[in-house]
Amino acid sequence: MKGAIVKKIVYIDMDNVLVDFRSAFPLINPGLLVEYDGHLDDVPGIFSRMKPLEGAVEAFHALADRHDVYILSTAPWNNPSAWSDKLLWVRDFLGEKARKRLILSHHKDLNRGDYLIDDREKSGADKFQGELILFGSERFPDWKKVREYLLD
Numbered sequence: 001m002k003g004a005i006v007k008k009i010v011y012i013d014m015d016n017v018l019v020d021f022r023s024a025f026p027l028i029n030p031g032l033l034v035e036y037d038g039h040l041d042d043v044p045g046i047f048s049r050m051k052p053l054e055g056a057v058e059a060f061h062a063l064a065d066r067h068d069v070y071i072l073s074t075a076p077w078n079n080p081s082a083w084s085d086k087l088l089w090v091r092d093f094l095g096e097k098a099r100k101r102l103i104l105s106h107h108k109d110l111n112r113g114d115y116l117i118d119d120r121e122k123s124g125a126d127k128f129q130g131e132l133i134l135f136g137s138e139r140f141p142d143w144k145k146v147r148e149y150l151l152d
Contacts (some may be wrong), residue, residue, distance in 0.1 A: 011069075019050045108123050121134070
């Protein structure tokens, strides 16, 4: 179609990118934190207690206004509640712009797109065919820098 604007495809990870993983710790029974030490993402219900990372919700909406945005996250295999908790988190904090845009995968490199915003190079992020924006890195320490890069 002549003159059609083609939006860039942007994937955004959840844990420590959109979601402040550590924000759940004060809300978890201390005994569970000890029991699951070393694999806290397996604590039942932990993902339902997390808050958004500072600036994440606003950044998601700003990016979604300009780009074709999806949430691309990995859910722990040994924590079935994480799968539904992540869906509920997206619905509750990101709203209608995120409807049916959540992808849970242990193989992020299978998704095609222009950008992947992730804080780690695991689960295929290091093999993503587009550009990996390493959130929390020196170049992209926060949402302000990511927004400047993708929106300016």
